[in-house]
Amino acid sequence: MNQAVQTSEAIEYDQSVRYLNRDLSLLDFHLRVLEQAVDPLHPVIERLVFLLIFSRNMDEFFEVRVAGLMQQLSYSDDTTTPDGMHPSEILAKISETAHAAIDRQYRILNEEVLPALAEENIRFLRREELTNDQATWVHQYFREQVLPVLTPISLDPAHPFPRLVNKSLNFIVTLDGKDAFGRDIKFAIVPAPRSLPRVVRLPDHLTGGFEHHVMLSAIIHEHVSELFPGMSATGCHQFRVTRNADLEFDEEAEDVAKALKGGLSSRRFGRAVRLEVTSHCPENIVEYLLRRFGLNQTQLYKVNGPVNLARLLSNFNRPKMRYKSFTPAMPAALKSSEDIFAAIKKQDILIHHPFESFAPVINFLREAARDPQVLAIKQTLYRSGADSEIVQILADAARQGKEVTAIIELRARFDEESNMEVANILQEAGAVVVYGIVGYKTHAKMILVVRREGDKLTRYVHLGTGNYHAGNARMYTDYGLLSANPQLSEDVHKIFQELTGMGKAAKLQKLLHAPFTLHPQLLAYIDEEIGFAKSGKGGHIIVKVNALTERQLIDALYKASQAGVKVELIIRSTCCLRPGVPGLSDNINVRSIVGRFLEHTRVYYFGSGGEPKVYCASADWMDRNLFSRVEVCFPIDNGHLRRRIIQQGLQNYLEDNQQAWNLTKEGIWERVVPKEGEPLHMAQSILLEKLAR
Template sequence: MEHFQHSSDTYFNRELSLIEFNRRVLAQALDPELPILERLNFLIIFSRNLDEFFEIRVAGLMKQLDLNAITRTPDAIPTEQVLVELSDKVHQAVKQQYDTLNYAILPQLQSLGIHFIQYHDIVDKHKAWIADYFARQVQPVLTPISLDPSHPFPRLVNKSLNFIVSLQGKDAFGREIEMAIVPAPRSLPRLINLPKEVAGSATEHIFLTAIIQQHINDLFPGMKATGCYAFRVTRNADLILAEDVDDLAVALKDELSSRRFGRAVRLEIEDDCPQDIIDYLLREFDLDEQQLYRISGPINLSRLTSSFDRPELKYPPFAPVIPKIFRKQKPMFEILKKQDVLLHHPFDSFQPVINLLKEAAKDPNVLAIKQTLYRSGPDSEIVQVLAEAARNGKEVTAVIELRARFDEESNIMVANVLQEAGAVVVYGIVGYKTHAKMILIVRREQDQLVRYVHLGTGNYHAGNARMYTDYGLMTTHPDICEDVHRVFQELTGMGRSAKLKNLLHAPFTLHSELLKLIEQEIGFAQAGKAARIIIKVNALTEPELITALYRASQAGVQVDLIIRSICCLIPKVKGMSERIHVRSIVGRFLEHTRVYYFEHGGAKKLYCASADWMGRNLFSRVETCFPILDEKIKQRIVEDGLLSYLHDNQNAWELQANGEWQKAAVVGQAAVHNAQMYLVEQKQLNV
């Protein structure tokens, strides 16, 4: 293993880089060129991203401090300093988020007849309806909890909505009660549509918070509520499983219940809450001002999602296209025997993947279906088709990764559905998440067994396939199919790691082969031959690969990196990385393709993969990286999936040596180019 220098001069901090990505998401909400409901949606995405950031990343840093653990990161920045810098950046971003909501988005929506009613927006026409709704739908399920010696501070669930109420007077037992907690049950909707007879011509949505605050006194008869403030606590939600568990599913179920009550890492509270109440809550949650967020508006914007029948305020509708090759009503096996097929989601429909499985489930000549499932749901069509195949007598094997973060419970349900149908379900390898995306179908054809394979960069999740950009390759290439077969054997059986002919796979060969490919590119550059590297991944954090890319730059290799979120590599530093350019595309679709391109002296090596360039992907997960061998498909990926993105001047951000991201702009006479919309338009032209 190569030694690398730990320094903030050579590596950006991972957590600080991730916050910069979330600020790029927030920037979409600030863009007046976007449809107003899409701007609101980006605010919601930013909120959800921040939730996970605190639950996992900040929680991990705080745990290090609590345990007095010293971790050595490539950037060598002390944990305390990272937390301080993160707090500053997040506080700035949250203020910007709510300023955008309060002074741009909500006023514009109001001008368009869409109103969000908060407590201070309630007027006389609302009051009778609110009183009736509170009495019938809300009050019966509320449980006020007084804070006194016999009622200690309650355990509050992670990210639940709660109210802290200041009180005057005596309760039914003659006790002086000064404060109470009112949890808002998760069974209650956070946003309620007001009926037309109340709202009039406008569309009005009222927050549950406003309804409860309007009638808080009704919960404390004979007492007076002098204040009622909504708040939310975020907790550590990372799951830690022992390596020697007897039953992964049982162990996960036990851990999932504890996730709701992990260590507090953030307190959000309405900004008009008095300081003495805030101090009280901070003591209860063992937090300080650094973890406190005073919120000027609705707490938890992710609850703002609502069904608006206003398509003119959203992106123009877009329908993924079925590739022409699959519109001929021929059996898919017949088509795939003759040629490889590339799907580029969401521009190409995900339906051919489902159709392939449907045909396999019904085809009497299909003997076996094997598939990895990372994020899916028990109601997903793919899971139902696999269950049908098992009931039809096919040998169905599903490798289900139970530990896909925040999808653990759903994946346990998927496993149960498939097992009940007669499928063989395995949970991969303890200590290594199975992140590879593979389908293998074995079919008997004229006394021979023929394999059909689908390999992808993204999950088998039809919903994600409409929002995430991903590649899927369908092939019958004998060596690739044999490799996939061996990886499945590796996942379900025992023995040595499989020796593969075409695929690179983690945690065995992928990292070392990537280092070799970079070294080969350095050799071509030094020999005066064509040398260029283009990498498109979600994140780049692995120190050895970063060091190798620095060496490539110094050797004269042009390196272009398209990194959606975290990038620990520092570009454009003279003598270190001056030939490395890093850009990030944040647009309508979430960029998720993983593509590795090496000029290789003109031979042009191209791979697609399930793996990002992160330590966890390369050393702690089972990942597949597959070569693109068909020249036409290779050209299509290079042109549409790489070069087009390098020319984007609408959704692209460029990373500077000081860590700042600058929005790419149209330069000189260059044409306006939006890589995602270009692909949408191209697909529509070819319908």
């Protein structure tokens, strides 16, 4: 990459140039995920998985981002976003882009992915494709497994249109004839039970041993008349409504858990924001549903396939059609040591997930729970799951009489119910459970173990960029640090005291801490790089985060670019900074990596005149992380570990020419294409080869 040069003349640009729209930038990320479904670098079943991930991403995008914009309009809020756009403009652009993207998603499914699966004898059969024997088996399956749990709801004055759960699969059925009570019923709603699998595999003896499947929607459609004896079903049409799923509850309530529980029940029936129907659904039915949900044509999505595509995936047992399996490596510092505390005390240990195992984190906790010398364990839990081994270890430690404290963030979006269950498990085991700070989500990833060694107490810590979730550790890239550094562990101890008690913000020695010191210190480090650039020492900043939206930091990076600082940003999803604008951001490059693993590491690099500073953090560069959350940013002081992060976690990604996208000054993401003769470089694959087995 070219050496940064000082801009001769800084140019002032208005908001529409300085900032990209947050919601449209996030939507662009979802489009990059969709493009993975046509990428030959991925095996065909993994391409199907990317289609389903895109569906889930879009569900959440409508539930949260679109719903929020619609709510602004309902309040007659004329506030514009930092880029100068009005909510109505953003919604119009979202509608245009999302309709085109979802049309493309189903074309990819029908024209590329399903035919490729069929070539390998994995087929999703339509009703008309079933043989007589297969149709007989499906009918029996319907009678025995489906019919007993279906609840048809006729629509008449005694049965008004039902409240349908967010994202549930439903059928609207048109009827002819009279029911048992002589009523002339024209419409009925049939909700598909969520307890039933959406994909049903036919027995091997009916398929010649091949993997042939039938959709639950097709099974219900074929036999729906059996729900209405004496009447004829003249039509049966799938539909699905997406609702506002953002929680509203009193955060200052006396019992936060109780208030949150009340909010969860209302989430399932929030305001409708999107209606999905199949492409062959008659217009009169479409109009009827739109009226019922208070939506218009721009909020209607007609799809050529199942409306609940996110649940299409089955357990395909085809290793050759999936990613090659791997075994995460054990960090070298732990391979030869049976005593994890001795290993940590000897040196800081860096773990790079998923290439290196999550097992050391679990082992660290397990040994702490078993060790009679361990007196206390404290941990933050943001997303873990009630069935998590970590939760069970903490509960066991509490039952054994150790002082166990868990800071559980009940408001982790879409994990609220699971986190309440975790809180109940730990409370019943005797642990101290705290829900954090009113008005601030606890997003920091920390474990503190206090151990008696001789006549002294020694503290051991784990700090991470990702959640304490073993499943995510196999799919997300994250860093974790095990350390017995006295200053670092003292800082962690102070933050736990801050979270469980009351008082002034803790004064820390090593850690940067949101919402207190992190944001001002980042600005100070950027300003420091400006000073190095102006003095001829070549300022350099590299930031790898999930999202960049905070305007003060964006403006500081613009100022750095104008001073000649080389700024390289690796942003997974949302980026509101516009790179490459003459006189504003000439020296800023922005790229995004989308591949097999979800990029989740947060790493900040400052050149510091040749003596680099490297931090890992739980925080993205967003307003919510820096001002409304409790976050921790920890330095990598060990020279070997620092060089490793720079090479493997930053430079490696800057050199990727296989799964990288660059952001242009026009705000368009362009796929990186290797130059002629240039060696192919795929960052995630290189880390798999280097670290895993």
